[in-house]
Amino acid sequence: MKKLIPVLVGFLCICNSHAIMGQAFSGPVLRKIVIDPGHGGRDPGALSPDRKLREKDINLAVALYLGQEIKTHYPNIDVVYTRDKDVAVDLDKRGTMASELHADLFISIHVNSARKSTTVAVGPETWVFGGDRSQRKDDSYDVVLKENEVIKFEEDYKTKYEGFDPDNPQSMIVFNFQKEAIMRQSRILGSCIQQALREGPLRGSAKDRGMKEGGFVVLAYCSMPAVLVEMGFINSATDRRILGSADGQKKIAKQLFLGFENYMKTYAENGKYKEQKIGIKKASITTYHVQIAASKTVLPSTHTVLKSYPSIKHIICEDHIYKCKYFLGDFINAVEAQNYCDELRAGSHPDAFVIAIKDGRLVPVNP
Numbered sequence: 001m002k003k004l005i006p007v008l009v010g011f012l013c014i015c016n017s018h019a020i021m022g023q024a025f026s027g028p029v030l031r032k033i034v035i036d037p038g039h040g041g042r043d044p045g046a047l048s049p050d051r052k053l054r055e056k057d058i059n060l061a062v063a064l065y066l067g068q069e070i071k072t073h074y075p076n077i078d079v080v081y082t083r084d085k086d087v088a089v090d091l092d093k094r095g096t097m098a099s100e101l102h103a104d105l106f107i108s109i110h111v112n113s114a115r116k117s118t119t120v121a122v123g124p125e126t127w128v129f130g131g132d133r134s135q136r137k138d139d140s141y142d143v144v145l146k147e148n149e150v151i152k153f154e155e156d157y158k159t160k161y162e163g164f165d166p167d168n169p170q171s172m173i174v175f176n177f178q179k180e181a182i183m184r185q186s187r188i189l190g191s192c193i194q195q196a197l198r199e200g201p202l203r204g205s206a207k208d209r210g211m212k213e214g215g216f217v218v219l220a221y222c223s224m225p226a227v228l229v230e231m232g233f234i235n236s237a238t239d240r241r242i243l244g245s246a247d248g249q250k251k252i253a254k255q256l257f258l259g260f261e262n263y264m265k266t267y268a269e270n271g272k273y274k275e276q277k278i279g280i281k282k283a284s285i286t287t288y289h290v291q292i293a294a295s296k297t298v299l300p301s302t303h304t305v306l307k308s309y310p311s312i313k314h315i316i317c318e319d320h321i322y323k324c325k326y327f328l329g330d331f332i333n334a335v336e337a338q339n340y341c342d343e344l345r346a347g348s349h350p351d352a353f354v355i356a357i358k359d360g361r362l363v364p365v366n367p
């Protein structure tokens with residue numbers, strides 16, 4: 001991957017007529033970022049066991065440090081907060097605000113908590129909007145339910161979120177309208193941020209909690225690449241020491257900044273994610289996915305696999321008998337794809353395996 005970076009940056013310099021000379025780099029230009037400190041006001045978010053440490057305060061502190069870091073290094077980028085003090089903001093307003101402001105990126109900041117007091121969970125995880133795992137009811141899906149259920153604090157939530165029941169993940173499907181181009185950029189942003197967080201003070205355990213997809217209401221309203229970060233666990237004493245100190249919060253913000261910067265310099269695509277091509281040819285990168293099925297012909301939309309996974313994709317390899325390969329997930333590194341693969345194998349796809357795609361064809365996973 002490393003050797004591709006100069007090629008990509010060089011190419012974009014030539015093609016990008018909007019490049020502003022004199023900036024720290026001359027890759028794609030991001031003009032506006034919306035930072036969303038989760039919860040606030042009457043909604044404290046997750047609480048420490050002694051209830052003294054509140055998620056809403058940690059989120060706000062880290063968000064402000066992150067914004068400051070971006071303003072210091074990139075004064076041309078406009079940083080907007082969904083809240084910069086302890087007030088309640090409805091979930092739909094957060095995403096809608098970013099969309100109305102024509103923001104280029106949206107980062108929602110949260111702190112995790114394990115529902116079961118026996119679970120010793122630690123470390124960061126990063127989420128993007130997606131439906132791949134909407135069928136799952138495991139521990140990690142709990143995060144989606146927990147972050148969505150704050151809409152119950154909103155008085156008119158039943159009419160506002162037309163038919164969405166925060167206790168029923170299946171009803172999330174009505175929100176599943178993000179464009180594929182945006183979802184793809186979100187996954188890349190999520191990978192960059194998760195990687196940077198893992199190198200910061202909240203490393204987590206040896207097994208990376210990774211980048212995941214879930215039906216978050218706050219992300220569903222975003223029309224730009226958007227991620228939701230769960231920095232660490234408030235009920236883990238290890239994580240709490242870092243989350244609860246100003247020094248720890250600054251260090252986490254620094255890692256978020258590095259993840260953002262890596263994405264912006266290397267992977268961000270120009271333009272407002274319009275349907276039409278905008279004349280910028282993407283440099284070819286290898287992406288990693290998990291194949292769960294293959295068939296001789298394209299499966300009908302009524303097939304169980306397609307119904308279970310509305311966002312499943314396929315690639316056609318004409319020289320194979322089972323030429324249609326159906327796969328889930330979209331990662332820029334093989335390790336993350338393997339983590340996702342392990343989860344699928346442990347569940348209903350024991351035969352799942354990682355594949356790599358470059359320029360629209362299968363390539364060896366470890367060349």
Ligand SMILES: [Zn+2]
Nearest residue numbers: 038045110111
């Ligand atoms: Zn939260």
